[in-house]
Amino acid sequence: MTPESAHAYAVEIDRVDKRFGAIVALDNASLRIRRGEVYGLLGPNGAGKTTLIRSLVGLVAPEQGTVTVLGQRMPQLGVLARVGYMTQQAALYPDLSAEENVRFFGAINGRVDGVREALEFVDLWDRRKSVVSTLSGGMRTRCSLACALVHKPELLLLDEPTVGVDPQLRIQLWGRFRKMAAAGTSILISSHVMDEAERCDRLGLIRFGRMLAEGTVAELKAKAGVDRLEDAFLKLSEDREP
Numbered sequence: 133m134t135p136e137s138a139h140a141y142a143v144e145i146d147r148v149d150k151r152f153g154a155i156v157a158l159d160n161a162s163l164r165i166r167r168g169e170v171y172g173l174l175g176p177n178g179a180g181k182t183t184l185i186r187s188l189v190g191l192v193a194p195e196q197g198t199v200t201v202l203g204q205r206m207p208q209l210g211v212l213a214r215v216g217y218m219t220q221q222a223a224l225y226p227d228l229s230a231e232e233n234v235r236f237f238g239a240i241n242g243r244v245d246g247v248r249e250a251l252e253f254v255d256l257w258d259r260r261k262s263v264v265s266t267l268s269g270g271m272r273t274r275c276s277l278a279c280a281l282v283h284k285p286e287l288l289l290l291d292e293p294t295v296g297v298d299p300q301l302r303i304q305l306w307g308r309f310r311k312m313a314a315a316g317t318s319i320l321i322s323s324h325v326m327d328e329a330e331r332c333d334r335l336g337l338i339r340f341g342r343m344l345a346e347g348t349v350a351e352l353k354a355k356a357g358v359d360r361l362e363d364a365f366l367k368l369s370e371d372r373e374p
């Protein structure tokens with residue numbers, strides 16, 4: 133392990149501001165994700181989740197603050213081959229097969245040896261020859277997940293990865309995310325779904341671009357003095373109205 137990969141945090145976002153015209157997308161946002169941790173980013177529509185994730189791959193340039201990924205200050209192209217990013221809207225080549233898409237994303241990150249494993253991970257190996265435009269919506273989502281992890285990234289960024297995925301496969305995918313984390317992969321997952329949030333090691337609650345609270349599910353419930361995570365989110369949001 134090089135000193136930089138031995139860095140304790142996979143992600144460090146420190147007091148980041150990002151505006152789009154009059155819209156404040158990120159407001160003094162800070163968070164840290166430890167190596168091998170599954171971190172859930174939870175917040176309503178427009179909270180800033182996608183903007184925060186995009187800042188981690190250099191697609192959003194903050195006006196203030198710093199972003200460090202795998203020990204490297206962003207933006208830094210070199211680090212991207214060690215990161216997998218599943219965007220909120222599936223970004224696939226519709227005229228290519230599932231397998232060709234996964235192979236392509238592997239190749240641009242210098243690895244094509246994990247194509248079968250990635251397709252099996254999302255239960256698409258049997259449909260590998262299908263052209264993406266003929267796959268169902270949930271299958272396309274699963275294909276883009278395979279594209280994000282084919283090169284075995286150290287950090288996986290998943291922007292609402294299970295939207296449209298059926299409940300049975302969702303549970304399976306979570307089991308597999310947990311296994312990847314146990315093997316050392318750091319995972320950031322954005323979600324609105326509270327039962328998914330319960331499966332994360334730690335959660336960050338975001339609203340109006342601000343981190344409202346951070347901690348384990350138990351810590352957040354205790355902080356809000358409630359029994360359900362949904363209620364904790366509502367309570368902690370009320371405490372921080374703009």
Ligand SMILES: Nc1ncnc2c1ncn2[C@@H]1O[C@H](COP(=O)(O)OP(=O)(O)OP(=O)(O)O)[C@@H](O)[C@H]1O
Pocket residue numbers: 152155156157175176177178179180181182183184220
């Ligand atoms: N490129 C852009 N240009 C203008 N405004 C933007 C841009 N990207 C994001 N925004 C605005 O920034 C705010 C945060 O958006 P963002 O996509 O980060 O939210 P989100 O938490 O991912 O929401 P959702 O749950 O709906 O995906 C929104 O008000 C959005 O309209």
Ligand SMILES: [Mg+2]
Pocket residue numbers: 181182183220291
């Ligand atoms: Mg989003």
